Amino acid sequence: MFRLKRTLGGRSGWSGVAFQIVFVITLIWIGYEIIANARANLEAQRITSGFGFLNNTAGFDVSQSLIPYSGSDTYTRVFLVGLVNTFLVSIIGIFFATVIGFTVGLGRLSPNWLLSRIAGGYVELVRNLPVLFQILFWYLAVLAALPGPRQSISLFNSFFLSNRGLVIPRAIAQPGWEAFVIAIAIAIVAAVAARHYARRQLFEKGRVIRIWPYVLALLIGLPLVSVLVFGVPVSFELPQLKGFNFAGGTRVIPEFVALTVALSTYTAAFIGEVVRAGIQSVHKGQMEAGASLGLSRGATLRLIVVPQAMRVILPPLTNQYLNLTKNSSLAVAIGYPDLVSVFAGTTLSQTGQAIEIIAITMGVYLLLSLTTSAIMSFYGWRLGRSLAQ
Amino acid sequence: MKRVSFLFTLAAAAAFSAQAASAETLKTVKDRGLLSCGVSQGLPGFSSPDDKGNWTGLDVDVCRAIAAAIFDDPTKVKFVPLSAKDRFTALQSGEIDVLSRNTTWTLSRDTSLGANFTGVTYYDGQGFLVKKSLKVNSALELNSASVCVQTGTTTEQNLADYFKGNNMKYEVIAFSGADETVKAYESGRCDVFTSDVSQLYAERLKLANPADHVVLPEVISKEPLGPMVRHGDDQWFDIVKWVLFAMVDAEEMGVTQKNVDEMAKSDKPDLKRAFGTDGNLGEQLGLTKDWFSRIIKAVGNYGESFDRNVGAGSKLQIARGLNQLWNKGGIQYAPPIR
Numbered sequence: 001m002f003r004l005k006r007t008l009g010g011r012s013g014w015s016g017v018a019f020q021i022v023f024v025i026t027l028i029w030i031g032y033e034i035i036a037n038a039r040a041n042l043e044a045q046r047i048t049s050g051f052g053f054l055n056n057t058a059g060f061d062v063s064q065s066l067i068p069y070s071g072s073d074t075y076t077r078v079f080l081v082g083l084v085n086t087f088l089v090s091i092i093g094i095f096f097a098t099v100i101g102f103t104v105g106l107g108r109l110s111p112n113w114l115l116s117r118i119a120g121g122y123v124e125l126v127r128n129l130p131v132l133f134q135i136l137f138w139y140l141a142v143l144a145a146l147p148g149p150r151q152s153i154s155l156f157n158s159f160f161l162s163n164r165g166l167v168i169p170r171a172i173a174q175p176g177w178e179a180f181v182i183a184i185a186i187a188i189v190a191a192v193a194a195r196h197y198a199r200r201q202l203f204e205k206g207r208v209i210r211i212w213p214y215v216l217a218l219l220i221g222l223p224l225v226s227v228l229v230f231g232v233p234v235s236f237e238l239p240q241l242k243g244f245n246f247a248g249g250t251r252v253i254p255e256f257v258a259l260t261v262a263l264s265t266y267t268a269a270f271i272g273e274v275v276r277a278g279i280q281s282v283h284k285g286q287m288e289a290g291a292s293l294g295l296s297r298g299a300t301l302r303l304i305v306v307p308q309a310m311r312v313i314l315p316p317l318t319n320q321y322l323n324l325t326k327n328s329s330l331a332v333a334i335g336y337p338d339l340v341s342v343f344a345g346t347t348l349s350q351t352g353q354a355i356e357i358i359a360i361t362m363g364v365y366l367l368l369s370l371t372t373s374a375i376m377s378f379y380g381w382r383l384g385r386s387l388a389q
Numbered sequence: 390m391k392r393v394s395f396l397f398t399l400a401a402a403a404a405f406s407a408q409a410a411s412a413e414t415l416k417t418v419k420d421r422g423l424l425s426c427g428v429s430q431g432l433p434g435f436s437s438p439d440d441k442g443n444w445t446g447l448d449v450d451v452c453r454a455i456a457a458a459i460f461d462d463p464t465k466v467k468f469v470p471l472s473a474k475d476r477f478t479a480l481q482s483g484e485i486d487v488l489s490r491n492t493t494w495t496l497s498r499d500t501s502l503g504a505n506f507t508g509v510t511y512y513d514g515q516g517f518l519v520k521k522s523l524k525v526n527s528a529l530e531l532n533s534a535s536v537c538v539q540t541g542t543t544t545e546q547n548l549a550d551y552f553k554g555n556n557m558k559y560e561v562i563a564f565s566g567a568d569e570t571v572k573a574y575e576s577g578r579c580d581v582f583t584s585d586v587s588q589l590y591a592e593r594l595k596l597a598n599p600a601d602h603v604v605l606p607e608v609i610s611k612e613p614l615g616p617m618v619r620h621g622d623d624q625w626f627d628i629v630k631w632v633l634f635a636m637v638d639a640e641e642m643g644v645t646q647k648n649v650d651e652m653a654k655s656d657k658p659d660l661k662r663a664f665g666t667d668g669n670l671g672e673q674l675g676l677t678k679d680w681f682s683r684i685i686k687a688v689g690n691y692g693e694s695f696d697r698n699v700g701a702g703s704k705l706q707i708a709r710g711l712n713q714l715w716n717k718g719g720i721q722y723a724p725p726i727r
Contacts, residue, residue, distance in 0.1 A: 042503070044620075044621055045503035045504075045619055045620040046500075046503050046620045047481060047501065048500070048501035048503075053501075059545075059546040059549055060548075060549050060561070060563075061545075061548075061549050061559075061561045062561065062563070063560055063561055063562050071549035071553060072553075140572075140576070143576050143577075143578055144576060163576070164560075164578070243533050244523075244531070244532075244534040244580050245533045245560060253562075254578070255562070332540070333564075333569065335562040335563055335569070335570075335573065337563065341563070342563075346540045346541045346563065348474065348478075348541070349473055349477060349541030350497075350541065350546070351497075351501060352477045352478075352481070352498070352501055353501070354478045354481070
């Protein structure tokens, strides 16, 4: 009985429990009142509410959509198009931000004076300017530098760069496509397995196996075999200038490039500082131990310091990834059709159902962020487990 | 600490359980002493601030007329600049009392947004602006062009319908603000800028070389632009409706800003009714007896406001066209004041 009292109510005992129950009931009642109030107001003004609008025809087009979409599709489809576009920017942005961020962070710690000053200058400059400015800068700078479509810069008459974007030949899947993909998948799995085997042999028996010839053979050989047996996997459709724009080929729109570059460079500055903090948190003795083993500075960093630093780097790094995902909502300023722009922007002003749309958008960002955090937590758990061995 | 947070929660709950304010917009406006008017973020001719911060334009004049009718002072207006995206939310939430922001009257907006259109300030249509250097003479030659639009407007949907209906392909780039849209068009990101024709003329003035751009002859949609008020307040709806009708009727009856006082003394029955000498039409609306003369003294009649803001007396030089009075070749028609 005493244990129960302590668990439920803490030091105050039963009166603590009573307070908690009343608190929770009051919170639930406030929530209910807010929703009921909103409902009553919406009805009094005869504003349509509910989620029926998702089945209405959208009636507008978007400039980039990775899934098939046309103006006669529903708002649900618009939502999916925006979602995929946001995913695309987030994932590619996260990848480049991490690469640049780690480089900048390590560069700032470099004993090379020029390198560390340049990295430091980059961080200070990019960190302190608002991200919207940077997005607009990259967009306007990118646009201003490029020529019009009729005067585009072209390579082999197949790749064209203009202020309408980068137009590349479109890959069309041929019959040998599935076999090619399977071959690459098998090669990658085999390469990872080989690396795993080699590391086990190194740590357990001290045998050094150079696996790179085998990995290379696998990665090139297996796909080659599939091409020989099943035929060429892709054919290319070349773009051609017709009238105002290019017909055929795939196009990477300048809005996407500007947004990704801006977000990557901005977040990379923050990631650089996080990486620097993580590395500096590892005891200096580790670097000295590595040097005493005869390892180069790069090898010491790669094999000894950075794995230990990752425990400190991971939580703030997760923060930066979430920031990047949320900052991508600024895409509306440059006309990139991400989730906020097409759904919480165009759809909202066309249907007027602000509450439902904003709730859905917030829910999506929450889900994205929670998923990213979960993935990073899992990675951190695995890291902690492997370090503890 | 627990007790403090508990009491705070109760207080917050009590605050939230208060009923929503009932729809008495006229009373709210009078108590506040100011009319809260939603306008655009700077569209020459319709609502734009000059370099001293004074707002002018056709939509602005409608709001000033309402303020004059209520307060006898056309300056008692607070202008709230709104983008195409948040204009309806501002009206629905009560941030503004009337939305006078070149908004197109459509069925879905009249019903699902919880708002009513009170009339048509300007009969417009959607057109295309292109650079003269492209040597395009008609919108039907725009196959596979890139088009810049402002997001969240009827423009996007009309554009999709037009190109689909004529089996033409196009690329659309949608921006949230009018300024970014025009900037992208100017920088060459897109070949065409599409919007209501009046907006095309207005935005063209903001370009570096207005003479290098031409408005194509095709008008692809009907865009009747008018003020909006919330559902649920019939008296306010009537007031805003009849302020605009008063301006049009004044032009029809020949009342101008200069001859208001003279016309107020007239013996003609329709003028006596309008000016309140005969009957109490102003009070029936909830305004004062001299509501009509207040309006015309403040902003002039519809024709004067049109000329001053978008017509012959302005930089836009748009012809009256459809916006002329019904008995002079246009379709501006106001019910009689009686």
